[in-house]
Amino acid sequence: MDPSITCRELIGFLADYLDGALPPAQRGEFDRHLAICPSCVNYLETYKATIRLGKSAFCEPGGAPPGDVPEELIAAILAARRKGGD
Amino acid sequence: MPAPTPSLQPVPSTPDDDVALLAGLQRGEDAAFETLVRRHSPAMLTAVRRILRNEEDAREALQDAFLSVVKAIGSFSGGARLSTWLHRVAVNAALMKLRARLRRPESSIEALLPSFQADGHEAVPNEPWARPAHELLEQEEEREFVRRMVDELPDSYRTVLVLRDLEELSTDEVAHALDATPNAIKIRLHRARQALRARLDRRYRMAAAP
Numbered sequence: 001m002d003p004s005i006t007c008r009e010l011i012g013f014l015a016d017y018l019d020g021a022l023p024p025a026q027r028g029e030f031d032r033h034l035a036i037c038p039s040c041v042n043y044l045e046t047y048k049a050t051i052r053l054g055k056s057a058f059c060e061p062g063g064a065p066p067g068d069v070p071e072e073l074i075a076a077i078l079a080a081r082r083k084g085g086d
Numbered sequence: 087m088p089a090p091t092p093s094l095q096p097v098p099s100t101p102d103d104d105v106a107l108l109a110g111l112q113r114g115e116d117a118a119f120e121t122l123v124r125r126h127s128p129a130m131l132t133a134v135r136r137i138l139r140n141e142e143d144a145r146e147a148l149q150d151a152f153l154s155v156v157k158a159i160g161s162f163s164g165g166a167r168l169s170t171w172l173h174r175v176a177v178n179a180a181l182m183k184l185r186a187r188l189r190r191p192e193s194s195i196e197a198l199l200p201s202f203q204a205d206g207h208e209a210v211p212n213e214p215w216a217r218p219a220h221e222l223l224e225q226e227e228e229r230e231f232v233r234r235m236v237d238e239l240p241d242s243y244r245t246v247l248v249l250r251d252l253e254e255l256s257t258d259e260v261a262h263a264l265d266a267t268p269n270a271i272k273i274r275l276h277r278a279r280q281a282l283r284a285r286l287d288r289r290y291r292m293a294a295a296p
Contacts, residue, residue, distance in 0.1 A: 015224075015276040040163050043200070043210035049219040055251050056223050057138060057232035063198025069127045074289040077123050077152045082116075084156060 005029045010040050014047055104168040111159045123152060126169060130176035137180040139237055144180070151179035168250055177253060181263045184245060188264065192240040194246075198281035215290040222290070235285045243278035250275050 010033050015032050016022050034041055107125070110118025128150060134147040154175050162171060201209040222228040236244060249260045250271075258276075261268045 007208045007287075008202040009207040011208075011280075015272065015279070029180075039208050039211040042214050046212065046215055046287060047279060047283055049215060050279055050286055051221060051251055052219045053232045053286065054236055054247060054279070054282060056219075057229040057236070058252055069148075070130050073131075073148065074123055074127065077127070077149055078120055080149055080153060081119055081156050084153065085193055 004036075005033050007033075007037065007040050007043075010037075011033070011043060012045065018048065094123075105164070108162065108164060108168060112114060112162075119156070122155070123173075124235060126172050127152075129169065130172055133173055133176050133253070134180040137177065137245065138183060139200045139244070143183050147179040147183050148176065149177040150182065154179060169219075177255075178263070184241070185265065188242050188245065189281060190241075195243060195277060195281040198284040199277065200280065200284075212287075213291045215287070217290065231289065232286065235282055239278055239281060243281060244276060246271055247278040247282065251279075252293050 010017075010030055013022065013026075013030075017027065022030065034044065103125075107118055107121055111122060130151060131144060133150070135141070135144040137143045138147060139225050151172075153174065158175070162168075165168075228229055236247065239247065245264070246260060249255045249263070250257070255263070257268045257271050260266075261271045264271070266274075
């Protein structure tokens with residue numbers, strides 16, 4: 001019996017692995033596979049980097065949101081409230 | 087040449103400012119509403135733009151969000167920060183618009199998912215990237231590249247990625263918002279990350295480095 005999971009299985013359940021959502025026995029199999037498979041280690045590391053890049057690329061440096069609300073949009077919002085209140 | 091569209095910078099606020107503002111809003115004061123719009127619309131518009139990636143839709147969603155605020159402000163208890171509540175109202179308004187858009191057919195991402203041999207091993211070995219994420223994020227050119235790669239994902243995948251990884255909504259919240267099962271959302275998120283990884287991999291893997 002081959003106790004190890006395949007690359008396909010590991011990559012298929014990677015999100016659960018990173019979320020800590022796998023049962024201990026299955027997590028152990030993942031760890032054993034990663035210990036002998038550099039390709040899957042590279043996939044895991046670049047998958048984690050992808051999440052980080054995706055999250056951070058949309059955040060402005062310093063955390064400030066871009067302030068770009070056209071005045072006509074503000075005016076339309078204020079007018080819609082007045083209209084709704086009539 | 088037309089004059090440039092005037093724009094507003096976000097007005098900084100503190101929780102104390104918002105307590106006074108909330109009282110004015112609940113009394114129905116026009117000035118309080120205008121202050122609310124000017125203070126909070128930049129962050130709200132950023133959130134809806136991120137989800138919708140279409141300026142016209144984003145502006146409509148922001149207007150819808152403030153109409154919802156007008157209707158619901160009387161029942162806002164102040165238990166949450168006003169900015170947090172407004173953010174959620176804006177996200178919900180964007181999701182309402184998005185649902186209709188997600189019913190349209192879209193392109194497949196199969197070519198961006200990993201392929202395997204018959205025995206389950208990877209068809210092409212994966213390589214590390216030449217530079218760590220924190221280094222890439224220091225360059226605006228790379229941040230812009232990542233944003234473009236996210237934007238080019240099909241709507242149903244991009245949306246789940248944005249809601250889970252950027253907006254940090256729970257799987258159940260996204261499932262409810264998009265009228266899907268939690269399991270379907272988990273699968274879609276994983277595939278979206280895989281597709282994005284494949285696009286970034288082409289640029290960042292060791293072998294692609296000059």
